[in-house]
Structure formats: C-alpha cells, structure tokens
Amino acid sequence: MYALIDCNNFYASCERVFNPSLNGKPIVVLSNNDGCVIARSNEAKALGIKMGVPAFQIEPFIKTHQVQVFSSNYALYGDMSQRVMNTLATFSPDIEIYSIDEAFLGMKGFDIPSLTDYAKQIKKICFKHTGIPVSVGIAATKTLAKAANKIGKKYPQLAGAFVIDSEEKRIKVLKHLEISDVWGIGRQYGKFLIAHNILTAYDFTMATESWVKKHLSVVGLRTQKELKGLPCMDLETQPPHKQNICVSRSFGNMLNSKEPIADAVSNYASRCAAKLRYQKACATHLLVFVHTNPFRKDLPQYARSYSIQLPVATNSSMEIIQYALLALDKIYKPDFYYKKAGVIVSEIVPENNVQHNLFDHLDRDKQKRALGILDKMNLRYGRDTVKIASQGFAKRWKLKQEKLSPNYTTNWQDIIQVAIK
DNA sequence: TCTGGGGTCCTAGGACCC
C-alpha cells in the first residue's frame, strides 16, 4: 500500500501558522511579481476566486471581500515543507518527497489493524507538530492513493482521510472520480476523453488497453493499469539527479538597457551554479534566453535564446556567469523592452566524473575552494551575503513583492521582530 | 499599469551507421 499525503492549501496555510488572526479569513497567495493567484484558502475558493487568475483582474473583488493577499514567500514555504516532511518521515522508512507540499509513504510490510486510523493519526500528528493541515489517501497504487486523497477531500464526512482497501471501494471511488481529476490526465487528454464519452475514472478503466496506448501512449496505459490496481510506479526514495536546471524570472518592470538585464542574468547564472554545487554536479551546456512582454500587443515583440557548449563541465559561478554574459551579448538588442530572462544549464554530470581538457587554463581547485567557502557563508548568513561583483547591487530587475510576509522561521531579524510584536 | 517558475517523459521523423 501507498499513502499520499498533501498539505491543504499549502502556501495559504503557511501564512496562517504564524499569523492566527488570518484563521477563517479568505487568503490568496500570488505568484512571483505578484502576478497570478497560485494558492487560495478554502474561504477564498468559496468566494469563487479561480486558480491562476491575474491579480489585477480581481483587485476590486479582493477589496470588497477583504481578501488577505500575500506575495510568495518561498523561504517560509520551503522551511515549513521540511518540517512537514520530517514529521511524515517518522511514519514510514520509505518516503518519496513528491513536491513542496506532497509526499508518498511506502507501507510495505505494515501490519496495521486499521489503515484508516493510521491515516487519521498522520493528520493529527502533522498538524500538532507543524500547524499545517494535511489530507491522507491510502491505496494499492500511487494513482489510487492520489484518487483516495482527492475523494477524502471532496466529501466532508471523510474528513480528509480515506483508504481504498477493497475492490468495492475501488470501483465506487473510480465511479465518483471525474476523468480530469485523475493523476496523469491533464487538460488535453481530459478534453479528448470526454469527447469520447469517457467521463469518469471508471469509464477509463473500461477502455481497451490498445485504444489507450494508441491515443495516450504508454504513459496513459500505466495510469489505466494503476487505476485497476496494478502498480506500475515505484516509490522514488532517492530523488534522481536533475537533467536540466533552470533559473528564470520576469522582471518587476520592463527593462530596456543592457546593464540591469546583465545583472539579472548574472544572478540567475549564479543560482544555477549554486544549485549544481548543491547536487554535486557540473553542467556542460548553457542556454540564456530573453523575451519581451507577450501581453503587450502594442509593443514590438522579440524572443531569442543562445546556447554555448562549455569546454569543461563546470559548477563555478564565475565561469557560468562569464559564459552567460557572453550569450546575452549575442541576443541583446537595444530596441526592445524586455520582461523576462533565464538561464538553463544541462548535460549534467556528477562533479567527480568530469572530463578534463588538456588545454584548460583555469585553476579549478582554487575556484572550488573559494566557492566552498562562499556557499558556507551564504548558508549561514543568508543567500547572496557574498556574491560575484557582476551580480550587481542596483537590482533594477527585481521582483515585485509588495505583500511579502516575514520569514518567520529562517531570518533571525524577522524572528526577533515577530517575537517583539 | 498589472498576466509565474521549474521540471519530466514519450513519440515521430529524419539522419546516420554497418
């Protein structure tokens, strides 16, 4: 059996933990740049605020209904996520952290009289230890555990904990589960299946395997088998190393001149390098992209990328920044207003498995020692306490974050401020 | 005025190899 635990309205719940006056009030959390709604409390959902709507479109509505609005605070959500995961890890030796707010637990060999009681116990302890409400679904496959979780949330009498432990329950759940709510069935396949009169998960399990494979590929076939109770997906307790690492942001304001864009690209490149070092890997390929604001139909549009094959796989901030700025030189044109840039590194290899170059002129050991110290200092004193000069100080490219809550758990100045209050 | 960010997997088709 597998358990799927996810945090209810995670970002909104995080904001509430350290600010209980928000309890019972509608809350929304916005994407970077305070752009779109990406999380809603139950009260906000009840008001009909949709996922993904641009914030500016619902501004009057927010005022009328006194909806509490927050900018994304990933320092806070990341730290709260760790607390939840640490708690969950006490319930099983096998845990797959699936996303910032979700985890699967493996329950192989568990001899438990009541899985439902176990699910309720997980909910209770999680809330007690972290203040975050969670929902639990347990079933024989990951896809069914997801379904169980969904059903547990949908019907209030189940109180967010549901177990599929019999054939009758499995059939009943599938008949109550809309096809678009199945894990692995997205917008396109959802539309396609509905057009073929497959409206529920149950209908989907009745389709022939060859038809499913033909139209939804082997991925869809796996989903179908999992719904039937045949496990096709294992627990991934060790996160696989990433094949690509991307850091990109929209700018707070559109930028025309090169310097602030170069500052931004330097910062993204530096983050890429830090992420590489964190997973003890190096990248051999680098791509930089820029584009204008596609929503501004009144302005000339421009989007380009440039990629560079690096002579030696690297995770040095200095080196990656240097190449990223070189790439930016190739694509920057002064006649446009830019809204977004990004850096992607790929062809990633383990740090200790780098193919060196006979004509390499860099003292890589020295850079590695320097960056090791930089990482240590930034870990202790906060991101970018020490940085590369080209990352700049002006931050004209920075995000719009007008409604940011304090970093209640990770920033000592904020912690003291909150304590004094 | 204002519209997010970061990933993975699969398939088809073309180019190439012997």
Add this chain to the structure above:
DNA sequence: TCTGGGGTCCTAGGACCC
C-alpha cells in the same frame, strides 16, 4: 527491372506534474 535488415542518435513537439 530488381533495391534488406537492424540499429542508434538527435530534435521538435506535445503531453503531463507541482
């Protein structure tokens, strides 16, 4: 006139997830 069989690698595009 007749024109094999078995592969790999790469890329673009499309689907999905949170």
